[in-house]
Structures are given as structure tokens and as C-alpha cells.
Amino acid sequence: MNFDPGYAARTFKSVGTRPVRPDGVDKVTGRARYGADFNMAGQLVGSILRSPHAHARITHIDTSQAEKLPGVKAVITAADLPDLTGGNSDMYDILDNCMARTKALYDGHAVAAVAAIDAPTAAEALDLIEVTYEVLPHVTDVDEAMKASAPLLHETTFTGGVDPKPTHPSNIANRSQFGHGDVEAGFRDADVVIERAFKTEQTHQGYIEPHACVASVKTDGTGELWVCTQGHFVFRQQCAALLGMEVSKLRVTSSEIGGGFGGKTHIWAEPVALALSRKAGRPVKLVMSREEVFRASGPTSATSIDVRIGARKDGTITAASATLRYSCGPYTGPWAMLGAMTAFACYDLKNVKSVGYEVLVNRPKTAAYRAPSAPMAAFAVESVIDELALKIGMDPLDFRIRNAAKEGTQSSYGPVYGPIGIGPTLEAARNHPHMTAPLGRNQGRGLACGFWFNFGGQTCTDLNIGLDGTVTLAVGTVDVGGSRASLALVAAEELGIPYAQVQAVVADTATLGYNDMTDGSRGTFSTSMATISAARNAIAVMRQRAARMWDIPLDDVVWEDGHAKAKGEQHGNLSPLSVKDIATAAAKTGGPIAGHSELVADGAGVSFATHICDVEVDPETGATRVVRYTVVQDAGKAVHPTYVEGQYQGGAAQGIGWALNEEYVYGADGRLQNAGFLDYRVPVCSDLPMIDTQILEIPNPNHPYGVRGVGETSIVPPLGAIANAVSNAVGVRMTHIPMSPPRILAALEAEQAG
Amino acid sequence: MVEVRLWSSLSAAAGGKTTLDIQAKDIRELFRTLAEQYPGLEPFIAQGIAVSIDGVIYRDTWSKELPEGAEIFLLPRIAGG
Structure with a gap:
């Protein structure tokens, strides 16, 4: 990488302003094209048959009647998606999740699919597929699944990360451990030790747009996929691998995205649509219903967490430990490990230990959800931090500041x-007027901190100078939160031209080099770095062209304020050349002008936030209303402050829903009971106060403008902040998320009963 | 020679050692040498290991140099949302 990503202080002209986003008008007028808005000539309707059982062996599938139905053009089962994974267990799990091979592992697991001329025919065909199941005992609760007596999801799962290797299989797929020091010695030094057990229920990312794609595989082995995704390059890699296609022969275009939050970093229905298209010989559109989204895509883990923290009376934490059990669905993942890594990351601890257990259950495969696994761990730790501070008679904010990393x-x-920025966010919270605002009756205030790693990754951009001097910026990260506006600002900043002169687009996989998934808060961090690099390369070309136009040495040409300027008194009569001047002459000075960049954007820098929350709890109904909410977070440098604030507010809003209402409810039969937005209640505008934000700008030394990722950290503190607020409002420590009205009433009744 | 610290699961695969002294000038050499000297680490390296250099996490940059005296910490490769 011939590019120095190091931070250099500068005065910005475009970065830090708040122009209108280029995709805004299309989105508010309905013109923007999302996953289901694309159509191909002759396309069929794809539909998936899903298991009604939480755990069942598939003994036979008869598709003959469905295949005979007029209008049905293809019926597929796992046999049409042969195992081409070559022993790659991660890819095999993805394949098995897309279409069950021998066992249905959760209610909603795909077992067959059809492509038909219209939706009613597809639905009728699904009814004609006969699946014979041998229903097996199931387990959906994370603690129950860990018991030796629990039904086994896989006979081949032996707990990893333990020595010696277990002799019996279990649902505990892996154990991980982090920490340092001697926690037991630390607890002996403590004057007060608080130990509590917590639970959090499974939630969905709740993106408004369901998974949708249009797939077309042609007889020559080439294919196209239009899809709503957070990473079309990764989708291409994985779909091509599962279908046995050459990567370059599958062209994937990402649509606009109606929310992803991690849930659209995984493929679900796309290989099925491609396999249907391959078999039918026609394009296939496959759109998941909301019920399918809930039953068969991306929830986060349900958790069971024990936390123990000890402190001296002077407010110094002497030791902290946690055991974290995270449900993974039927396939292992890094979820408990991430919880164990992040749980105590906000604090300066001499003795700390966290242990994570990945637990397999008969629920949908766990997917990433915005700072995956960190919110649940933070809820448990921040609850005990608050309780410990109060127990030793110290203000919880002062206690956090004293022990902050x-x-x-x-x-x-x-x-x-x-x-790092945890200290400044806490100090900013202390000085925020929210902290001293009076509270009313039945109201409580809570505070919590949060941490997330952030990362960068492989990134590629093209910056093309048009003949009229306008600029097209082609990027490969999906615009999940206004990044086209932010990246156009960065290009404008670097080139020294107005924002309106730059048009940023998301390129498809055939027209740009590989880009990693848009996750890990990396979109603006990584692609702005590549954009700066591409712009500097374009400037180098434009300096060369200006030198040719003037017929002077290249070293005499500098780039300032969007113009090539000839330096030195001998060139005093040469007027500066604008981008347009240089572009207009391009045909005669060497042809098209562009700047390219391919880099690995490492060094993202860790991220911290502190949230303050006021709630009011109705003691008769247990209903909680958030009356005031403030987010303080470090952005490094806010490229487009409005969209940084949007990320802060969005994370807080999702966290409020998670903390107070949202949960997967399973019946005794292992079936999901609330697969819809009526019964799974995400917060709407009327549930939320205006979420106040305070952006701190502590430059990231590993980015030219100091940018840090901001997309994920904002969902880490809300569960803890709201739990502390509710606990303070009702006088009872709340240990189970969501704190729905029945749970709050039950906690109050238990307290009154002594 | 750099001192490399391992997270606990990796430590178990390296015979219980929490710290290793490795002759390596960059991340690529580090992984190559680790795989040679500690075959138990190979599956972890294949799956992906992140390298923290003085607190900054690198996931993919083989050419990143390991400065003498820097704190080198190996971490699991993490996922994001």
C-alpha cells in the first residue's frame, strides 16, 4: 500500500458540513430501488418450504406432485445444492442453514423451495411437497441446552477450547477465556463484592426491508444477482462457492438497503434463488415475508450471564469476573467470545477474567447485530457497576471515572x-445538563458505558474525472447510513472542489475490485481512506496533465484549492487550471483521468460511548416510558455530523426496543410465537423522546482525517443505561431483558413479597 | 526478536505458553514462524488471527512491521455488524 494513512491535523472545508444526501429524494419519493424492486424479463416467483418443527430428522421428501402442478418451473431440495464445501465447516454450516440436509434444526428451517409463474402457484406447490419428519426432542433455552440431559443438536459437537477434549458430545460448541491477574486474590482485597445473574432474550435486528433478491443463472454458467445486502462482494464469493460457479461469472449488484445492522452480512435465501434459477432456466425473484424473516434469519443471541465485581471502599475495583453463555442457534459462532472480550473493556482492571460458552439451541442461526454480543455483556456489567457504586456510597459516574480505562x-x-475515549465521554456526561436535570415522580436516571472494537478491511474505490470536471466516485461498501454523502464530502475535501461536483455510487462486483463486508463500523472509515488515496492519485495525474498543458516541469505544479497552480515567479503569468480545465483537455494530454485505490484499512481504533437515560415507570402497569436520552460518543472526526448523529440515535432507539419490549417468544413446542411486528414490538417514533447527541472528536491516529467508525458502539450502552434507570425508578434491581411490563410487575411483586 | 502474547485459547494450543519470543520482522513472518514452531496454532492462523501492535488491531496486513519493543498481542479475528 503506497499510501500513508497517518493522521495529519488540517482545517476542513467540506468535511464536517451537512449537505443533503444524494439518495434522499429517491428514498422519500419511493423511487429508490430496494431488493424487491428489481425485475427481470420472464422472472419466476421463488418460495421456500420451512420446517414446522424445532428439531426433526428429514426422512423423506416427495416433490413429485409439486413438480406436476402447471406453472411450476422448478422444485429444489438439498439434493440440488450438493456439498461443495470441501471440508470447510463454516461454509457447510451456511449451506445447511440455507437448505436443511438431514435434519431441520429450528422452526422455520428451509427444507425445499419452488419457482413458479406466480405467487399463488408457488404457494400451492409448497402445499404439495410432502416432507416426512421424525420429530426429535428440542431445546431452545440457553441454560437448558448446556445441561448433560439436553437433547443434542449434533452428535459431532465436542466442546472446543478445553483441554483435554471432552469424551462426550454436548451443545456447548466452544469455550473461550480472557483476562489477566489473579481474580480470587482481587476479590479477597475487596471490601464489597456484588455478584448477580442476568438473562437477555433473543432479539432481531428488525430491519424494515425483508431479505429480497432476484437471481438469474444462464446456461453458459454466468449469473446475475440483484440483492439487498451489506456486502455484495462477500455474497458473490459465498454464493459462487456453494453453487460451484466461478466467482467472476457471478455479477452481484447491491440494491438500496432498508436496514441491515449485521443481519444482512449473512446469506440466507440467495443460494436458493440461484439454484432455483439454474434449474428453471429463468430468473427467480425471492422475497422473504416478515414471518420468514423472524423465523429464519438473523436474531442475536439469547444470553445467560453471571457477573462478579469487587471494590474497595475508596472506589477502586479490585477484581471482576464474568461467565457468559450465548445461544448460537444450531451452528457455532464467535458470539460468547465477543461478549467475553468486550464485557470489561471500559475499565482499568488489575484482576479480570471472563469466560464465554457458545451454546447450540434449536433456534435460527445467530447473526451479527450491531456490535455483536457487546450490549448483553455491557448490560450485565454496567448493572453490577451501578449497584457496587451505590453499595459503597459513591456516585456511579464518579465510580466509573475512577476506574475507567x-x-x-x-x-x-x-x-x-x-x-482512547472512554474518559472524555464520561467527563462530557458529567458536564452535560442532563445529569443535573430534576426527575419527577416514578422516574429514574441511569448511566452506562459501552465499547466496541471497530475494524477496517479490504477496500477498493475508483474516482473518475468526467470530461466536464465533475467527479464520479465508485465505492464497494454498501451505503447503510448516508455514506455516499460522507464519501462525496471526503472526495470534495481532498480534491478541493464543491460537494455538488461529486457523485458517489455503489459499484457492482463486475466493475470494481473486491471489498469486504460493510460491517464492523468500517464503511466510512475504510472507504474514506481509500477515497483519499484515490483522490490523491487523481491529483497526481492532474498535476502531470497541467504540466503538459503548460509545458513546464511537473515539480513546478502544485495542487491547491481544487486547482493546479504553477509555482515560481517564472510562471507568474499562468492562471490556475481547474479540474474542468484539465478534464476538458484530457483527450490531448493523455486520455481519461482517474484515481484508483486498493488497500487494507487497518488501524480502525477502538470506540467508546457513555449514555444517560431517564425513564418513568408506571407502578400499576409496569409500563416504562423513556423521557430523556443522551448519547455521548467519540467519532474521531465526524465527516457528516448529521449522519453520525443518526447512527448514535439509531443505536439508542434499537437499544431502547431491546431493553424494554423486544424478545423472541417460543412455545413449549419449540415454535416461534410472535413472528410479526404486531407481537414483536419495535419502538416507533411515539415511543421515543428526541435522542440528544454529543459528538466528541478525538482524532484516530490511523486515519488521514482522524475518522473512527461510529455505527455500532451506540447500541452497546442502552440496555445497561435503561436497566439502571428502571432499577432506580422502581427500587428493584432488574436482571432480565427485556424489562417488559409483566417482568417489571413481577419484580415489584417479588420485592413486596420479600 | 519480538515478544508475542497470546489470548488464552491460543495459549492452550501453544502448550500453555502465554508469551512467545519470535524472530519476525512483520506479520507474515510472525504467522509463518508461529506455524513452524507451534503446529497447534495452524488451525487458528488458517481461521484468522488479528494482531494488536501497541493497542492497534491489524487483521489483514501481512506487511505490517513489528517494531522492536512493541507490545504484540494475538487476538481472535472478530465479526462485526
Whole structure:
């Protein structure tokens, strides 16, 4: 990488302003094209048959009657998606999740699919498929699944990360451990030790747009996929691998995205649509219903977490430990590990230990959800931090400041921190007027901190100068939160031209080099770095062209304020050349002008936030209303402050829903009971106060403008902040998320009963 | 020679050692040497290991140099949303 990503202080002209986003008008007028808005000539309707059982062996599938139905053009089962994974267990799990091979592992698991001329015919065909199941005992609760007596999802699962390797299979797929020091010695030094057990229920990312795609596989082995995704390049890799296609022969275009939050980093229905198209010889559109989205895509883990923290009366934490059990669905993942890594990351701890267990259950495959796994761990830890502070008679905010991690602290997950922002967010919270605002009757205030890693990754951009001097910026990260506006600002900043002169687009997989998934809060961080690099390369070309136009040495040409300028008194009569001047002459000076960049954007820098929340709890109904909410978070440099604030507010809003209402409810039969937005209640505008935000800008030393990712950290503190607020309002420590009215009433009644 | 610290699961695969002294000038050499000297680490390396250098996490940059005296910490490769 011939590019120095190091931070250099500068005065910005475009970055930090708030122009209108280029996709805004299309989105508010209905013109924007989402996953289901694309159509191909002759396309069929795809539909998936799903298991009604939580756990069942598939003994036979008879598709003959469905295949005979007029209008049905293809019926597929796992036999049409042969195992081409070559022993790659991760890919095999993805394949098995897309279409069950021998066992249905959760209510909603795909077992067959059809492509037909219209939706009624497809539905009728699904009814004609006869699946013979041998129903097996199931387990959906994370703690129950860990018991030796629990039904086994896989006979081949032996707990990893333990030595010696277990002799019996179990649903505990893996154990991980982090920490340092001697926690038992630390607890002996403590004056007060608080130990509590917590549970959080499974939630869905709740993106408004369901999964949708249009697939077309032609007889020459080439294919196209139009899809709603957070990473069309990764989708291409995975779909091509599962279908046995050459990567370059599958062209994937990402649609606009109506929310993803991690749930659209995984393929679900896309390989099925491609396989249907391949078999039918026609394009296939496959759109998941809301019920299918809930039953068969991306929930986060349900968890069971024990936390123990000890402190001296002077407010110093002496030891902290946690055991975290995270449900993974039927396939293992890194979820408990991430919880274990992040649980205590906000604090400077001499003795700390966290242990994570990945637990297999008969629920949909767990997917990433915005700072995956960190919110649940933070809820448990921040609850105990609050309780401990109050027990030793210290203000919870002061207690956090006293124990906050800082530069030089050995993090709980291992490395020593460089410059970090937890201290400044806490200080900003202390000085915020929210902290001293009076509270009313039945109201309580809570505070919590949160941490997320952030990362970068492989990134490629093209910056093309048009003949009229306008600029097209082609990027490969999906615009999940206004990044086209932000990246156009960055290009404008670097080139020294107005924002309106730059048009940013998301390129498809055939027209741009590979880009990693848009996750890990990396979209603006990584692609702005690549954009700066591409713009600097374009500037280098434009300087060369200006030198040719003037017929002077290249070294005499500098780039300032969007113009090539000839330096030196001998060139005093040469007027500066604008981008347009240079572009207009391009045909005669060497042809098209562009800047390209391919890089790995590492060094994202860790991220911290502090949230303050006021709630009011109705003691008769247990209903909770959030009356005030403030987010304080470090952005490094806010490229487009409105969209940074949007990320802060969005994370808080999702966290409020998670904390108060949202949960997967399973019946005794292992079937999901509330697969719809009527019964699974996400917060709507009338449920939320205006969420106040405060952006801190502590430059990231590993980005030219100091940018940090901001997309995920904002969902980490809300569960803890709201739990502390509710606990303070009702006088009872709340330990089970969501704190729905029945749970709050039950906690109050239990307290009154003594 | 750099001192490399391992997270606990990796430590178990390296015979219980929490710290290793490795002759490596960059991340690529580090992984190559680790795989040679500690075959138990190979599956982890194949799956993906992140390298923290003085607190900054690198996931993919083989050419990143390991400065003498820097804190080198190996971490699991993490997922994001």
C-alpha cells in the first residue's frame, strides 16, 4: 500500500458540513430501488418450504406432485445444492442453514423451495411437497441446552477450547477465556463484592426491508444477482462457492438497503434463488415475508450471564469476573467470545477474567447485530457497576471515572490501550445538563458505558474525472447510513472542489475490485481512506496533465484549492487550471483521468460511548416510558455530523426496543410465537423522546482525517443505561431483558413479597 | 526478536505458553514462524488471527512491521455488524 494513512491535523472545508444526501429524494419519493424492486424479463416467483418443527430428522421428501402442478418451473431440495464445501465447516454450516440436509434444526428451517409463474402457484406447490419428519426432542433455552440431559443438536459437537477434549458430545460448541491477574486474590482485597445473574432474550435486528433478491443463472454458467445486502462482494464469493460457479461469472449488484445492522452480512435465501434459477432456466425473484424473516434469519443471541465485581471502599475495583453463555442457534459462532472480550473493556482492571460458552439451541442461526454480543455483556456489567457504586456510597459516574480505562491500561481482552475515549465521554456526561436535570415522580436516571472494537478491511474505490470536471466516485461498501454523502464530502475535501461536483455510487462486483463486508463500523472509515488515496492519485495525474498543458516541469505544479497552480515567479503569468480545465483537455494530454485505490484499512481504533437515560415507570402497569436520552460518543472526526448523529440515535432507539419490549417468544413446542411486528414490538417514533447527541472528536491516529467508525458502539450502552434507570425508578434491581411490563410487575411483586 | 502474547485459547494450543519470543520482522513472518514452531496454532492462523501492535488491531496486513519493543498481542479475528 503506497499510501500513508497517518493522521495529519488540517482545517476542513467540506468535511464536517451537512449537505443533503444524494439518495434522499429517491428514498422519500419511493423511487429508490430496494431488493424487491428489481425485475427481470420472464422472472419466476421463488418460495421456500420451512420446517414446522424445532428439531426433526428429514426422512423423506416427495416433490413429485409439486413438480406436476402447471406453472411450476422448478422444485429444489438439498439434493440440488450438493456439498461443495470441501471440508470447510463454516461454509457447510451456511449451506445447511440455507437448505436443511438431514435434519431441520429450528422452526422455520428451509427444507425445499419452488419457482413458479406466480405467487399463488408457488404457494400451492409448497402445499404439495410432502416432507416426512421424525420429530426429535428440542431445546431452545440457553441454560437448558448446556445441561448433560439436553437433547443434542449434533452428535459431532465436542466442546472446543478445553483441554483435554471432552469424551462426550454436548451443545456447548466452544469455550473461550480472557483476562489477566489473579481474580480470587482481587476479590479477597475487596471490601464489597456484588455478584448477580442476568438473562437477555433473543432479539432481531428488525430491519424494515425483508431479505429480497432476484437471481438469474444462464446456461453458459454466468449469473446475475440483484440483492439487498451489506456486502455484495462477500455474497458473490459465498454464493459462487456453494453453487460451484466461478466467482467472476457471478455479477452481484447491491440494491438500496432498508436496514441491515449485521443481519444482512449473512446469506440466507440467495443460494436458493440461484439454484432455483439454474434449474428453471429463468430468473427467480425471492422475497422473504416478515414471518420468514423472524423465523429464519438473523436474531442475536439469547444470553445467560453471571457477573462478579469487587471494590474497595475508596472506589477502586479490585477484581471482576464474568461467565457468559450465548445461544448460537444450531451452528457455532464467535458470539460468547465477543461478549467475553468486550464485557470489561471500559475499565482499568488489575484482576479480570471472563469466560464465554457458545451454546447450540434449536433456534435460527445467530447473526451479527450491531456490535455483536457487546450490549448483553455491557448490560450485565454496567448493572453490577451501578449497584457496587451505590453499595459503597459513591456516585456511579464518579465510580466509573475512577476506574475507567485509559492510555496504558491493559485491556480486559489483552492488549494495552493507546489513546482512547472512554474518559472524555464520561467527563462530557458529567458536564452535560442532563445529569443535573430534576426527575419527577416514578422516574429514574441511569448511566452506562459501552465499547466496541471497530475494524477496517479490504477496500477498493475508483474516482473518475468526467470530461466536464465533475467527479464520479465508485465505492464497494454498501451505503447503510448516508455514506455516499460522507464519501462525496471526503472526495470534495481532498480534491478541493464543491460537494455538488461529486457523485458517489455503489459499484457492482463486475466493475470494481473486491471489498469486504460493510460491517464492523468500517464503511466510512475504510472507504474514506481509500477515497483519499484515490483522490490523491487523481491529483497526481492532474498535476502531470497541467504540466503538459503548460509545458513546464511537473515539480513546478502544485495542487491547491481544487486547482493546479504553477509555482515560481517564472510562471507568474499562468492562471490556475481547474479540474474542468484539465478534464476538458484530457483527450490531448493523455486520455481519461482517474484515481484508483486498493488497500487494507487497518488501524480502525477502538470506540467508546457513555449514555444517560431517564425513564418513568408506571407502578400499576409496569409500563416504562423513556423521557430523556443522551448519547455521548467519540467519532474521531465526524465527516457528516448529521449522519453520525443518526447512527448514535439509531443505536439508542434499537437499544431502547431491546431493553424494554423486544424478545423472541417460543412455545413449549419449540415454535416461534410472535413472528410479526404486531407481537414483536419495535419502538416507533411515539415511543421515543428526541435522542440528544454529543459528538466528541478525538482524532484516530490511523486515519488521514482522524475518522473512527461510529455505527455500532451506540447500541452497546442502552440496555445497561435503561436497566439502571428502571432499577432506580422502581427500587428493584432488574436482571432480565427485556424489562417488559409483566417482568417489571413481577419484580415489584417479588420485592413486596420479600 | 519480538515478544508475542497470546489470548488464552491460543495459549492452550501453544502448550500453555502465554508469551512467545519470535524472530519476525512483520506479520507474515510472525504467522509463518508461529506455524513452524507451534503446529497447534495452524488451525487458528488458517481461521484468522488479528494482531494488536501497541493497542492497534491489524487483521489483514501481512506487511505490517513489528517494531522492536512493541507490545504484540494475538487476538481472535472478530465479526462485526
